[in-house]
Amino acid sequence: MDEKDRILLQLLEENCRTPVSELAVLAEMSEEDVKDRVERLEKNEAIRRYGAVIDWERAGDGNVAAVIELKVSPERDFGYDRIAERIARFPQVRSLRLMTGAYDLQLLVAGPSMHEIARFVAEQIAPMDQIRETATHIIMKTYKENGTTFAGREEVERLPYSF
Amino acid sequence: MKDFVSKRARAIPPSGIRKFFDIAQTMEDVISLGVGEPDFVTPWCICEASIYSIEQGSTAYTSNKGTPQLRGAISRYLDTRFSTRYDPETEMIVTCGVSEAVDIVIRAITDPGDEILVAEPCYVSYTPCVSLAGGTPVSVICRAEDEFRLTADALAESITGKTKALITNFPNNPTGGVMEEADWRAIADLIVDHDLLLISDEVYAELTYDGNHFSPARIPELRDRTITLNGFSKAFAMTGWRIGYLCAPPEITAAALKIHQYVALCAPVMGQIAAYEALRIGEVEKDAMVREYCLRRNLFVDGLNNLGLTCHVPKGAFYAFPSVESTGLTDVEFAEGLLREQHVAVVPGSALGPSGTGHVRCAYAVSRDNLKEALSRMGTFLESLK
Numbered sequence: 001m002d003e004k005d006r007i008l009l010q011l012l013e014e015n016c017r018t019p020v021s022e023l024a025v026l027a028e029m030s031e032e033d034v035k036d037r038v039e040r041l042e043k044n045e046a047i048r049r050y051g052a053v054i055d056w057e058r059a060g061d062g063n064v065a066a067v068i069e070l071k072v073s074p075e076r077d078f079g080y081d082r083i084a085e086r087i088a089r090f091p092q093v094r095s096l097r098l099m100t101g102a103y104d105l106q107l108l109v110a111g112p113s114m115h116e117i118a119r120f121v122a123e124q125i126a127p128m129d130q131i132r133e134t135a136t137h138i139i140m141k142t143y144k145e146n147g148t149t150f151a152g153r154e155e156v157e158r159l160p161y162s163f
Numbered sequence: 164m165k166d167f168v169s170k171r172a173r174a175i176p177p178s179g180i181r182k183f184f185d186i187a188q189t190m191e192d193v194i195s196l197g198v199g200e201p202d203f204v205t206p207w208c209i210c211e212a213s214i215y216s217i218e219q220g221s222t223a224y225t226s227n228k229g230t231p232q233l234r235g236a237i238s239r240y241l242d243t244r245f246s247t248r249y250d251p252e253t254e255m256i257v258t259c260g261v262s263e264a265v266d267i268v269i270r271a272i273t274d275p276g277d278e279i280l281v282a283e284p285c286y287v288s289y290t291p292c293v294s295l296a297g298g299t300p301v302s303v304i305c306r307a308e309d310e311f312r313l314t315a316d317a318l319a320e321s322i323t324g325k326t327k328a329l330i331t332n333f334p335n336n337p338t339g340g341v342m343e344e345a346d347w348r349a350i351a352d353l354i355v356d357h358d359l360l361l362i363s364d365e366v367y368a369e370l371t372y373d374g375n376h377f378s379p380a381r382i383p384e385l386r387d388r389t390i391t392l393n394g395f396s397k398a399f400a401m402t403g404w405r406i407g408y409l410c411a412p413p414e415i416t417a418a419a420l421k422i423h424q425y426v427a428l429c430a431p432v433m434g435q436i437a438a439y440e441a442l443r444i445g446e447v448e449k450d451a452m453v454r455e456y457c458l459r460r461n462l463f464v465d466g467l468n469n470l471g472l473t474c475h476v477p478k479g480a481f482y483a484f485p486s487v488e489s490t491g492l493t494d495v496e497f498a499e500g501l502l503r504e505q506h507v508a509v510v511p512g513s514a515l516g517p518s519g520t521g522h523v524r525c526a527y528a529v530s531r532d533n534l535k536e537a538l539s540r541m542g543t544f545l546e547s548l549k
Contacts, residue, residue: 007458025465026458160187160508161180161197 001046004029008037009046013147016050053148064138065094065110066117069103070125071133080104083130092120103135114138175291179514183498187508194537196525197508199336199482201400205437206448209399212440213433225432227424229257229408233435236442237408245368245378247391249410256420257430257438261366261394261407264419266292267426268362268390268409269330271418273298277327282313284484284512284519286336286364293330303329304518307486310475311340315350322353328360334367334376337515337524338484339460339477341371347379354385360415361389366407367480369398369449372457376479380410387412397480398449399441404434456481456527459534463527466538470545481528484512488521490548498523504547505540 001009007027011018020038024031041047056063070087074080080098084105088096095108107125111117118136126134143151180197187193204210228234234251241247249255258264265288273279273296281289283302293300303321305311313331333342354361361379368376380389394407407430409419441449460477467474467485474485487497494511501507512519527534 007454011458022462026461028461158195158198158200158202159184160193160195161184161510162199 004033005037005041005046008034009041012038012047012050053146055142055145055150057142058150063110063112064114064117065108066114066139067137068107068109068121068125069135069137070105070107070131072104073130073132074104075130083128086128087125090120090124092117103133171295175294178287180510183502183508183510186499186502190502190506193502193506193508194529194533194540195508196527196529196537197510198528199526200402200528201397201452201481202528202530203400203452205399205401205404206441206445208444208448209401209437209440213437216436217433221432221436223432225429225435227429228255228420229430230432230435230439233257233439233442234408236439237410240442241378241391241393241410245365245376245381247378247380247386247410249391250413253413254416255408255410256416256423257435258394258407258409258423259427259430260396260405261364261392262288263423263427263430264392264394264407264409265289265330265362265364266295267419267422268392268411268415269293269298270296270422271415272328272360274327276325278323278325279327280318280321280329280359281516282329282331283516284311284335284337284522285330285332285516287515289330289332289364290516298327299325301326302516302518305335305338305340306518307475307522310478311335311338311484312342312346313350315353318350318353322357322359326357326359328362329354330362330364331379332364332366334365334371334477334479335482336367336480337482337510337512337519337522339475339480339482341478342377342379343374344377344381347377347382347385351379351382351385354388359388361385362392363389364392366392366394366397368393370453370456370481371479372453372460373478390415395438395441398453399438399445400452401434401437401441404431404437406430406434406438459527459529459531462531463525463534463538466534467525467541470538470542472541472545481526483525483527484519484522485525486522490545492548494519494521494523500548501541501544505544507537507540507544 020031020034023034072083092109092111093107094110097106099106109117121134121136234255238249238251269292275297277298278301279293279298280301280303282305290300301321303317305313363379379385380391390411392409396402464474464476464483471489472485474483477483487494494513498509498511510524512522
C-alpha cells in the first residue's frame with residue numbers, strides 16, 4: 001500500500017459512492033489509475049465490502065442490539081477459531097472478535113426484541129460445549145458508529161467573512 | 164466638541180469587505196468562502212488538556228514572553244520541522260496571535276520616515292501596522308504569472324535609500340503562493356546588500372501541500388536579519404485561542420518584548436497550555452486536517468478551472484485566487500453579484516492590495532460538499548452573465 005492507495009481507501013471508507021471522476025481529481029491521478037487501483041484493492045480483499053452506516057433507531061427500526069461477552073475454553077489444535085466460526089454463522093451475529101482481557105469472544109448481536117436476544121443467547125450460544133460463561137449487555141444508545149457521530153450537535157457558527 | 168480621533172487612526176482605510184459582510188448577514192443559506200480560518204474545531208485532545216488546566220486553577224499571568232514549557236516546545240518544533248534554531252530564552256516571544264507579533268515587531272523596528280516593503284497581495288494588517296508605527300508602507304507586487312512568488316526584479320524596483328525592512332507571507336494569504344528555497348536564495352543578496360530586515364509571516368507553513376515549507380531563516384546570511392512569525396491558528400485549527408509567536412535575534416526580541424509587556428502583558432495562559440499540548444500530541448490530527456485541505460484544494464481548483472475561472476494551483480495555505488477577468492466583471496462586481504444572486508461569499512482581491520485586482524479569494528476551508536455546492540452555484544452565476 002502506498003500513499004495514493006491510502007487516500008483512495010480513506011475516501012471510499014468515508015463515502016463508497018464517490019464517483020471515479022471525483023476520486024481521480026481528489027487523489028490527483030487519472031480515472032484509469034483509480035479503476036486499476038480499486039480493482040486491485042478489491043481483489044486482494046483490502047476492500048471487503050461496500051456498505052452504508054445506518055442509524056437504525058433514526059430509521060424507525062425497533063431492533064435491539066447487545067454486546068455479548070463469552071468466556072470460552074480453547075480447543076487443542078484449533079484454539080478459538082473453530083468455535084468462532086460456528087458462532088459467526090448465525091445471522092444474528094453482526095460482528096465477532098477475539099479479545100484480550102477478562103473474556104475471550106465479543107459478539108455484537110441484533111434482534112427484534114430483548115426477549116429474542118436473550119433466547120438466542122440462552123438457546124443457541126450458551127449450550128455450546130466450549131462456552132463457559134456469557135454476559136449480555138443491551139445497547140441503550142449509540143453515540144458514534146464507525147467514525148460517524150449520531151448525536152447531532154449544532155455546527156458552530158462562523159462569521160461569513162474574515163481576513 | 165472637537166474631533167478627538169487622531170490623524171493616524173483616521174488615515175487607516177476601513178475594511179474593504181464591510182458591505183459584503185452586511186449583505187451576507189441578511190441571507191439564510193450563504194456558503195461562505197470568505198472566512199480565512201479552518202472550519203475544523205480544535206482537536207479534542209488539545210481542548211481537553213486546556214479544560215483540565217483551568218479546573219486545576221491555571222488562570223494567572225505567565226512570564227511576559229510566554230511559559231518556558233511552551234517556548235521550549237516551540238524551539239524544538241521549529242528545529243525538527245523547519246530546521247531553524249532559536250534560543251527560547253532570548254530569541255522568542257509568545258504573542259496574542261500572529262496579529263500582535265506583526266504589530267510589536269513593526270513598532271520595534273520602525274522610525275518615522277522608514278520605508279517598509281510589503282509583498283502584495285497580502286493579509287490586510289501589515290500596511291496599517293506600518294502606518295500606525297509612523298513608517299511608510301511600500302507595495303512590492305507578486306504577479307500571477309510568477310505563481311505569486313516574490314521576484315528579485317520586483318524587489319529591486321522598490322528598494323530606496325530609506326527602505327528598512329521587507330514583510331512577506333508565504334504560503335500566502337490570499338494567493339496560496341509559496342516561496343521555495345531557490346526563490347528565497349534569488350532575493351537573499353538584495354536583502355543583504357541593502358542591509359534590510361526580513362519579517363517572514365509563516366503562519367501557513369504547515370499547510371504546504373507539494374513538498375516542504377522552506378523558512379528563509381535557514382539561509383545563513385539571512386538568519387540574523389530575519390524575524391520569523393508563526394502561530395497555532397491555522398495549523399491546529401486554533402484561531403480563537405490567540406496564540407502566535409515571534410522569533411528574532413536577541414536585540415530585536417528584547418525591543419519587541421518591551422512593547423509586548425506594556426500592551427499585552429502576556430498571551431492568555433489557557434491558550435499557551437493548549438498550544439503546548441498541540442505540539443506535544445496534536446501532530447496526528449494536524450496531519451489529517453492538512454490532508455483534507457489538500458483534497459479540497461484538488462477538488463476546488465479543478466472545478467474553478469472547469470468553469471473557466473483560471474486559477475494556478477495554490478501550493479500552500481487554504482485559498483484559491485482565481486482570475487475573474489474572463490467574466491468581464493471587476494472583482495468587486497463579481498463578488499457582489501455572486502453573493503446577491505447565488506449566496507456564495509468570496510473576497511474581492513482588490514481588498515487585499517491593488518495587485519489583487521481582477522481576482523477573488525476563495526477560502527476552501529469548508530466541507531467538500533459545500534465546495535461542490537459553491538462550484539455549482541458559481542456555474543449558474545457565470546451562465547447568467549452570458
